[in-house]
Every structure is written in C-alpha cells, then in structure tokens.
Amino acid sequence: MSLIQKLRQFRYFKWILRLIIVVIVVAAVWGIVEYKNKPLCPNCNVILVSLDTLSALHLPCYGYERNTAPNLCKFAKDNIMFLNSYSQSPITLDSHFSIFTSLYPHTHKMTEILKDPLSEKYITLPQIFRANGYQTIYNGFINDDHLPLNRGIERGFNVIQKGTINSWDDAFTQFIKNNKENKPTFLLLHTYAVHEPYLLGHQLKHLFTDLPEDPNVPLTDAEFQQVSPEFFSHVIKSILNENFLKTDLDKETAKRLKAAKSIEEQERIFNSFSYRIRYICFITWQLANLSQTNKNQAEYIKALYDESIHDMDQKLSKLFELVSNPKLSKNTILIITADHGQEFMEHGHYYHSNNLFQASTRVPLIIHIPGVKPKKI
Ligand SMILES: [Zn+2]
The missing domain is CATH 3.40.720.10 (Alkaline Phosphatase, subunit A)
Known part of the structure; x- marks a missing residue:
C-alpha cells in the first residue's frame, strides 16, 4: 500500500487537504496585497x-x-x-x-x-x-x-x-x-x-505661425500709449469697485484716481497700485476689447x-x-x-x-x- 493510499484511509484526510488549499490561497492573496501596498520609493524626495x-x-x-x-x-x-x-x-x-x-x-x-x-x-x-x-x-x-x-x-x-x-x-x-x-x-x-x-510686452516670434505682426489686437505696448484715456475710464468705471480693493491704501488710491484731472496724473496714481490690481485692470481691459468674431x-x-x-x-x-x-x-x-x-x-x-x-x-x-x-x- 502506497503512502497516498495510507493517507487516504486517514479519517480527516479530506479536511486537512482542504485546509492546506485554503492556507495557500490566503497566503497568495496576502502576498499580492502586501506587494501592491509596498511603497515604490520609500523616503524618496x-x-x-x-x-x-x-x-x-x-x-x-x-x-x-x-x-x-x-x-x-x-x-x-x-x-x-x-x-x-x-x-x-x-x-x-x-x-x-x-x-x-x-x-x-x-x-x-x-x-x-x-x-x-x-x-x-x-x-x-x-x-x-x-x-x-x-x-x-x-x-x-x-x-x-x-x-x-x-x-x-x-x-x-x-x-x-x-x-x-x-x-x-x-x-x-x-x-x-x-x-x-x-x-x-x-x-x-x-x-x-x-x-x-x-499682449503687453510680447512680440510674436513666429515659431508656429506666419500670421501678420499685428492683427488688430488691443493693448500691444505701442497701442497702450494711445488708448490711455479709454483705459483709465474703463478702470474707473468698471474695475475699481469694492470687490477688488483689498487694503485701505487701495481704496484711498482709487478715490484719488477718480479725482485725477489729467491722464499723466491718472497714470502716476495707477502705477502706485499693487501688482494685483494693475493686473486685474489689464486683463479685464484686454478682454473687453478682444473681438468675439x-x-x-x-x-x-x-x-x-x-x-x-x-x-x-x-x-x-x-x-x-x-x-x-x-x-x-x-x-x-x-x-x-x-x-x-x-x-x-x-x-x-x-x-x-x-x-x-x-x-x-x-x-x-x-x-x-x-x-x-x-x-x-
Ligand atoms: Zn491658474
């Protein structure tokens, strides 16, 4: 009688065999989970x-x-x-x-x-x-x-x-x-x-397009000089509202801008605003003047x-x-x-x-x- 035949005669053989199979399956799943959870690069920068x-x-x-x-x-x-x-x-x-x-x-x-x-x-x-x-x-x-x-x-x-x-x-x-x-x-x-x-301060280098230099976009550097009166009236009318003015200094500057008598004075006052406010003014002015068509x-x-x-x-x-x-x-x-x-x-x-x-x-x-x-x- 072979060893296998002897074991088969053992009363709990089937149960032991099942238990061994379950242990192997659990260990395999555990191993995969552990592998997947292992950090790929522990303590890496x-x-x-x-x-x-x-x-x-x-x-x-x-x-x-x-x-x-x-x-x-x-x-x-x-x-x-x-x-x-x-x-x-x-x-x-x-x-x-x-x-x-x-x-x-x-x-x-x-x-x-x-x-x-x-x-x-x-x-x-x-x-x-x-x-x-x-x-x-x-x-x-x-x-x-x-x-x-x-x-x-x-x-x-x-x-x-x-x-x-x-x-x-x-x-x-x-x-x-x-x-x-x-x-x-x-x-x-x-x-x-x-x-x-x-637009401001950027010249097209024509790396990807042979479009003409200036297809009527507002607010190139040169145009900025010419549109100053309209630009400042835009700033005063639509931008300088409470939502954009963070500090008391901003609010005070806005009042002075409204009261300014000349473009030169407006320009001087505008340049004393924070970068954030000037930036918002530029962007909204540019967007207001871009063509939709x-x-x-x-x-x-x-x-x-x-x-x-x-x-x-x-x-x-x-x-x-x-x-x-x-x-x-x-x-x-x-x-x-x-x-x-x-x-x-x-x-x-x-x-x-x-x-x-x-x-x-x-x-x-x-x-x-x-x-x-x-x-x-
Ligand atoms: Zn962003």
Whole structure:
C-alpha cells in the first residue's frame, strides 16, 4: 500500500487537504496585497511642479500639432504619462487647494479670493510630508491672492522662497543641500510662465505661425500709449469697485484716481497700485476689447501662448537635468501637472474660469518614479 493510499484511509484526510488549499490561497492573496501596498520609493524626495495654465491640448505628446514642448514631452515618453487628467476647477485658487487637500472645491470651499483661510480640519500635502519627517520647500509667488500663502498654502512648509521659473535655482540649491544631508525633501515649484496677459510686452516670434505682426489686437505696448484715456475710464468705471480693493491704501488710491484731472496724473496714481490690481485692470481691459468674431486675433493670441509654452519648456530642461543626476534619479519622484488649461475662443471665451470644456480643464500629468517603467495610463 502506497503512502497516498495510507493517507487516504486517514479519517480527516479530506479536511486537512482542504485546509492546506485554503492556507495557500490566503497566503497568495496576502502576498499580492502586501506587494501592491509596498511603497515604490520609500523616503524618496518628491518634487511637485505646478505649471499654471498649461493645457494638455497644447502639448505635442497629448496630440497637439505644434512642437511646443520637446523637453516636457521627452520626459513624458520616458516616464508615466496620464492621458486623461482633469483639473477639479478651471481656476487657480480652487484647483490648487484641491491638489493640496485631495478634496473637491465644494468641500474645501476655497473658491473666492480674499475670503477666509482653509478650515484647519483639512490637512494639506506639505503638512503630511512634514509630519513624516520631510523638509518642505515652497518656491513661487509670495503675494498672490490666487495662491494665497496666508490662507493655507503656507501650512507645513519649512522654507518659503519667492521665485519665478527664472529663479528656481534657489530651490534646487536647497534641495541638493538637503539631499547631501540625507534629509528627504518635498519641493513645490509653481510658475505663471504661460499665464495671460500675452499682449503687453510680447512680440510674436513666429515659431508656429506666419500670421501678420499685428492683427488688430488691443493693448500691444505701442497701442497702450494711445488708448490711455479709454483705459483709465474703463478702470474707473468698471474695475475699481469694492470687490477688488483689498487694503485701505487701495481704496484711498482709487478715490484719488477718480479725482485725477489729467491722464499723466491718472497714470502716476495707477502705477502706485499693487501688482494685483494693475493686473486685474489689464486683463479685464484686454478682454473687453478682444473681438468675439475675429479668428485671426484668437490665432494670434494662441500663437503667443504656444510660444510662451515653448519658452517655458526650454527653462524646464534645468529641472530635468537636476533629477537625471545619478543619485537624485534613484531617490526622487517628480510630478508635473497644471491647475487648469486655457481657451482661445473654442467655446466663445478667452483664457479660463468660464466653463468646464477640455480646453479649460484637461491638464498634463506626468510622473517619474524611480524604477517604474515608462507607461501611458
Ligand atoms: Zn491658474
């Protein structure tokens, strides 16, 4: 009689066999779950880059016909690229707080500028990193109502650096220093490099279009000088209302502007406003004067936007150089995304915050995780 036959005669053989099978199945499932839950890159640095206003629809790797971003798209090809990523709002403030809290705007309620700070009951991304022993660095605008440090953005950051994409070197220096000292670091980089206004001070370089230099767009540098009287009457009539005036100084300046007797005086007073107020005035004036029907105008401004993407893409090469350093490439996760896109009359509007069409909400999401093979998701 063989061993198997002997075992079969054993009264509980079938039950023991079933038990063994159950144990194997449970162990296998447990193993898969454990494998899936294992961090891909424990204690790695994380760099989160918010390229404000960068529409996925204007990037060649997302199907755009113009080669606006060769560096970014090479990075996408070599890493993990999400093809259908949508921002939670077409507005800077709302969208960034969603990125920071993983909450929808109607939950975090950060949907109006100059209102209350984020509720303390919501924890933000830098707070989580800091609580887990990370050094945390912010590099971006400081006095920005759309990314307001004092309303919750600054929570959890050890270091706040004032910067634009042209001065990211400060952040890189601190990042490398932390890395040498074996301090895992979370770095947030934010830039308005491709945000409107595109007309003031920008000349079309004709990288992507042979449109004529000036298809009647208002507010080029030269035209600004000529339209001053109308511009200031626009400022006084429609812009300088209580919603835009934050400080008593702003309100006082607005009164003086209304009372001013000459254009020169108005100009002098206007220039003493904060950047935010002047910026709102420029944008609303420009929008009020753009044609709703002139397709060449929309094409012209779109070309300026595409050229600004190209310019930003050249500057991003420094970031890609940083994370391709042999040590950093193995211990740094790099996430590149945007808070919303940009419209050029595809649906009857310029810029963003008007609607939820793809032009306004479809954004790039590209991630480098050490050891993870390139893929499109
Ligand atoms: Zn934005």
